[in-house]
Amino acid sequence: MDRNVCIIGGGMSHWGIRQASARDMFQEAGKACFNDIPGLSNKDVDGLIVASAFTERSCFQTHLAPLVAEYLGIKPKNICARVELLCASGSSGIILAYGLIKSGIADVVMITGGEKLFTPQKWEVFYSELGTGDHDWDGSQGLGLPPPFFSMVAQRHMKLYGTTEEQLAMVSVKNRRNGLNNPKGQYQKAITLEEALNARHVVAPLKLFDCCPVTDGAAAVILACEEKAKEYTDKPLVYIKGVGQATVNNMSANMPSMTTWEALKIAGNQAYSKAGVKPSDIDVAQTHDCFTISEIIESEDLGFCEKGEGGLFVQEGRSDYGGDVAINTDGGLLSCGHPFGGTGIRQGIEIMKQLRGDAARQVEGARTGLTHNLSGLSAAHTVLVYGRDI
């Protein structure tokens, strides 16, 4: 069996500093997702994938997928498992569910992801952070925590290509502005270029607004084969057209280049070629702006602009509404926050809405969209291409 696969609904819990447990937030997200597809009940779901990175530590909970299934009243008969690829856990879950449906193993799969990071056991989250890269190598050097790594990336990009602190700040100004329309995100507060430039350093040259915040939250989407999709929803169908997920190194010392992300280029090329599209066909994209420098490099390595021009790309408004490709239209990680397992799912929800035509702030006539989700010290990259046309 080879079938077309659609993303038919999605929803999020509120994201931010939450006085709620992981299970509370998975319930909120699941309910919001079911509310987006009134024709579908939890009994129609035959698979569940839960994306989460830190729950073994932060929530003292292994075996999370059956727990979430129970709390959502889902009794999957084809798959019920958790997937973890740190910050890219959510998009990994979408790829795996896509394979199960495309091949006919499952028909309707929920992918839900999220994280509980604000806990009294702060050391648990800290220990997990040290395992972000290779624990015994990067972690023991303090590179488990992302800001020092991405500050080196930013310094190198500035030196090689003349990228400026103003250009970095422009990414956060744009994404905070986009996030104003997203009531579920962590921030609904625009910032000025001056505020961004005058904020305190986290690790130079990265300042406060160059870094995404720490976030509690969850998100959920449902994928279905085309036939079932038509049965459950009247909304315009959005298809997954192509996927790629690549890794060329794990330890930062093995990275071929700090400023050209080879794994991202490989994943992007896989997704583009399977989808039969090229970068210029993408109308709207959610890329992994964990730091402002990330979005700049991603614009280059996804082929939206030339290498080294990522700074100019944002400066000239080419990544904004009305530009070449609207990037991070829901606010991205910089405005929504980043509960690791939830991010790839949130990206999928926003692209689905943009292509359905019911986004909070619509990119006019968007027919083809892309999500990019990275993990670790830029070690693994996931790219998905979505479209109204298959």
Added chain:
Amino acid sequence: MDRNVCIIGGGMSHWGIRQASARDMFQEAGKACFNDIPGLSNKDVDGLIVASAFTERSCFQTHLAPLVAEYLGIKPKNICARVELLCASGSSGIILAYGLIKSGIADVVMITGGEKLFTPQKWEVFYSELGTGDHDWDGSQGLGLPPPFFSMVAQRHMKLYGTTEEQLAMVSVKNRRNGLNNPKGQYQKAITLEEALNARHVVAPLKLFDCCPVTDGAAAVILACEEKAKEYTDKPLVYIKGVGQATVNNMSANMPSMTTWEALKIAGNQAYSKAGVKPSDIDVAQTHDCFTISEIIESEDLGFCEKGEGGLFVQEGRSDYGGDVAINTDGGLLSCGHPFGGTGIRQGIEIMKQLRGDAARQVEGARTGLTHNLSGLSAAHTVLVYGRDI
């Protein structure tokens, strides 16, 4: 694309109490797997799935999949993620990879799983154990640790069906005998019925040899689409014919019955119907004998015998060589041990060898095999049917 999917090779590290890190054991297993397929190199692998349950705690390592990729020289371009469903992580990984290959998303995927449980940080493993069921409910009652739960299951099965302690012991005597032929397992030591019956109680009625041990170890298999399989190996092809993975509850209090495992029946029926086979077609099976009572119930709920006859089934030798279906021919969890993420993979390796005809102790003429892997407090069940014929 709809393609047939083959399991083309597999290998294990030594399992037991190891003075080796998780990364050492993943390397050992990966190397053993590549050695089983001389025609294939790590460059041919376009996907990697790592199955592991406790590594975030026991090894302080999140983001395990890119680490294992780096240590094995694999640069996946289609998938690189970790899957966790506790004791059934390994078989979950095989199902997810099967979907990716069957649908044409990937061609050649390694699934490797394992665990490092003997560490100086014993409390980390203990904390993870408490999250085996629902941490806030079962875990807080001491039911996170499996022996108390499975002792209740055994007591109930004995009361309802007259199952005896001798019949329980016969499972471990059989599986320890089978394990004599497996140099990679934790034990190569047969036990007598008397030894089993006279061993100290762990939780009555379960005695020492009724319980699988704590184990360090890893295992790896490679799946490929049929076309690539023919290219890389001359050994007989073994196909995945059908899969099922079901959950109907997570908390033990929500279990419909302690002695008839509804989720197992659902998963089994899914796998049988997709494979187009019935229980009596199965020549050889690896079932999840974490405790002796488990194998007895599984023999019933997989349809190898009538409900309540699982004790007689082993007593009459129907689950041994020459019986209805040879069960746990490599020693099962009781003899090989149980490094959670590794177990589902080990089961796949043994079934592959039995169907290829090169097992250490061969079931003559085996053409159809089955693996069953459970997780949590019997909350999630995974069944795969393999065959020489597709």
